[in-house]
Amino acid sequence: DADVTQTPRNRITKTGKRIMLECSQTKGHDRMYWYRQDPGLGLRLIYYSFDVKDINKGEISDGYSVSRQAQAKFSLSLESAIPNQTALYFCATSAELGKSSTGELFFGEGSRLTVL
């Protein structure tokens, strides 16, 4: 089984609908992230969480919200989806620096979202 699991893997929805992407991890990491990938733009950080009580906005948080339900679970919500949120979304985890970690991220396989 994958260490970082994202559901759903693919989703097609309509403008205005609420969408939730879920992420769970078995790596025991405190830090979790949501990134968005668009062609030619690389990965851009949406939100990140360094522990269960910590939520931080990334560079493109507008239109998104997150919930850290437990150390192992971090979900991303689009309250009212719009077409320019069509993208590939990645969840990632990392260990806290100093715990044999240099900041390496471990990624899920991605969730492809299409907003019509």
Added chain:
Amino acid sequence: GNSVTQMEGPVTLSEEAFLTINCTYTATGYPSLFWYVQYPGEGLQLLLKATKADDKGSNKGFEATYRKETTSFHLEKGSVQVSDSAVYFCALTDSSYKLIFGSGTRLLVRP
């Protein structure tokens, strides 16, 4: 602010050719540097990393050297294979230890 610049792709090579993918960065302090690879239909996975100046990261025949004087971390491989076809991302850690990615370079290796 911190940023990473990669050469634009796609890069198309014949099998056994030499590969270089350029990466330069702008950062305060001394970031760690990474190369990630994304194979078709998959998430990103770490290819190699370097944590201080003059360090050389290596894995699967790929190498990159952390050059502080030129703020570069170019990826090289002496002889590419068809199975190396993927998108390669250069990245660095910022002051709060989040990763900042370049835009990615697609590599296509032909038989």
